[in-house]
Each structure stands twice: as structure tokens, then as C-alpha cells.
Amino acid sequence: MPRPRKFVERDVVSSASEVFVANGLAATTLDDLVQATGLGKQSLYNAFGGKRELFLRALSEDREEAARAVSEALQHGDASPLERIRGHMLRMAIEFSRSDGRVSLTTRALVESTGEQDQLSTVTRTGIEQLAGVYAHCLEDAQRNGDLPPDANLSSLAMYFVAITRGMELLGRAGVGRAALTAVALDALHVLPGQAGAGPARA
Template sequence: MARPRKFVERDVISSASEVFVVNGLAATTLDDLVRATGLGKQSLYNAFGGKRELFLRALSEDRDEAARAVSEALQHGDASPLERIRGHVLRRAIEFSRSDSRVSLATRALVESTGEQDQLSTVTKAGIEELAGIYTHCLEDARRNGDLPPDANLPSLAMYFVAVIRGMELLGRAGVGRAALTAVALDSLRVLGAEADADPVQA
């Protein structure tokens, strides 16, 4: 009978994710992961198959969390679909401008992705498409409300907002401040006519 594991996989993945976010996949060593997780090298191999496999597990967790967060931000409520998108984009701009803000693991993976047909690129692309799908649903609600023209290219608009969010995340990481990121967010919303000149939301 196999011995029961003496660790919680979710905790190990969370600890490893913190290392990967800071260092990226390429620069993270097994010794880094050993220090962060408290597991020995052999235990890491036995449980996850190696550094890359552990990164992919952490990336999958990050992807699921990102999808839940965007879905909750854009879910039905008293605000109109365009108002929900507007509030979401502005809140993200403010979050990314904070001094303690760090890029997500999904954005780290996007930066490190080679575009080749490997598992990392496949998972990264799937995560982007999942987020775009959530934006598309909200934009479909806006079109049904008459807030967008019937011929609006919703998949393109959805991917546009994924790109805006990811871009603001990287700009914030580079030290771009709140005023500049808020301006980027407001300008991005002009494509929807979503009251882009209104006062930005507060954190």
C-alpha cells in the first residue's frame, strides 16, 4: 500500500506559483521550489513530474481563478453590461497601479510563451480564449440591449479587452502610475461609448 502524502497539493501549488510569478518559468530552479514548498526534489518529481509540470498546474489554477474573477465582475446586476465592463476595466487599472501589484502567472506565461505548439503555449492560448468568451457574453447582452450596433464584431472586441487588461498589468509592473493607467482604461472604453469621460471609480 502506498504511503499517504504528507502535504496538501493546493498549498504546494500556491507556494510554487509565488516563485514562478516572481522569477518566471525559465529562471526558477528546483532549489527555489524546494525552499518555497518545503518538499524535497524527489517528492516534487513524484507528485508533479518536474518543474515545467508544476508550472502548468499552477498556471491552470491561476487561469481558473482569473476566469472566476472576470465572470463575477461581469455577471448580471443592476448595472448595464457596458457599465459592468467599464467598472471592471477601471478597477483593474487602479489595482495594477498599486506599488504591491504583481503580474499574474497567466501574464508571466504569456510573456514566456514561444508561440510554438507546445503545452505551455496551448494552455496560455486557451486561457486567453476563455477570458475572451466571458467578455463576449457580456457584450452580447449589451447588443441585445441596443447599446452596441447589430454588426459589432463581438469576438474582436472581447479579445481587445483581454489585450487591454494584460497590457495594463504589464505597464503597472513597469511602474506606470494610476493616472496613466486610468487614462488608458478610459480611452479603451471609447470604442464602446461607455461614458469614458466620466469620473473613474474609486478603489
């Protein structure tokens, strides 16, 4: 009869994720993961299949959490769809400018992705598309409200917001301050069709 596992997989994945975020996939060693998770090498192999498989597991969980967080931020409320996106972008500017902030595992994977048709690139691309889908739903609401023209390319605009937020994340990690990231967040909506005449962004 096999011995029951004495660890919680989610806790192990979370601890491994922190290491992967800090070091990246290529630079993370099994010894790093052993130290972070408290599991032996054989236990890691038995439970997850190896370093790359553990990274992909952590990346998938990061992807789901990121999509859930953005979805909650853009949920229906008293604010208009574009106001909800604006508020979300401002919150991201604050979050990404924190001195103790870190990039998400999805963004780390984007940086390391080679663009080849491998599993890492596929999982990373799926995460980006999932985030874009969340923005697209909010933009659809804006279009129904008349805040965006009927011919607006919502798929492209949704991917634009993914690119802006991932870029802000990397800029924050590089030390770009809150004022600069806030300006980016405020200006982001002014490229939307029908919004260009709104004038310069104001805090």
C-alpha cells in the same frame, strides 16, 4: 502500503506559483521550488512530474481563477453591461497600480511564450480564449440591449479587452501610475462601435 501524503497539493501549487510569477519558468530552479514549497526534489517529481509540469498545473489554476474573477465582476446587476465592463476596468486600474502588485501567472506565461505549438503556448492560449469568452458574454448582453450595433464583431472586441487588461497589468508592473492606468480604463470603451461620440473619457 504507500505512506499518505503530508502536504496539500493546492498549497504547494500556490507557493510554486509565487516563485514562477517572480522568476518566470526558465529562471526558476528546482532549489527555488524546494525552498518555497518545503518539499524535497523527489517529492516534487513524484507528485507533479517536474518543474515544467508544476508550472503548467499552476498556470491552469491561475487561468481558472482569473476567468472566475472576471465573470463575477461582470455578473448581472443594476448596471448595464457596458457599465459593468467600465467598472471592472477601473478596478483593474487600481489593482494594477498598487506598489505591491504582481503580474498574474497567465501574463507571465504570455511574456515567456514562444508562440510555438507546445504545451505551454497551448495552455496560455486557452487561458486567453477563456477570458475572452467571459467578456464576449457581457458584450452579447450589451448587443441585446442595443448598446452595440448588430454587426459588431464581439469576438474581436472581447479579445480587445483581454489585450487591454493584460497590457495594463504589465504597465502597472513597470511602474506606470494609477492616473495613467485609469485614463486607459476610461478610454477603453470609447473605441466600441456606437460609443465614439460619447466624448472624452471622464473620471
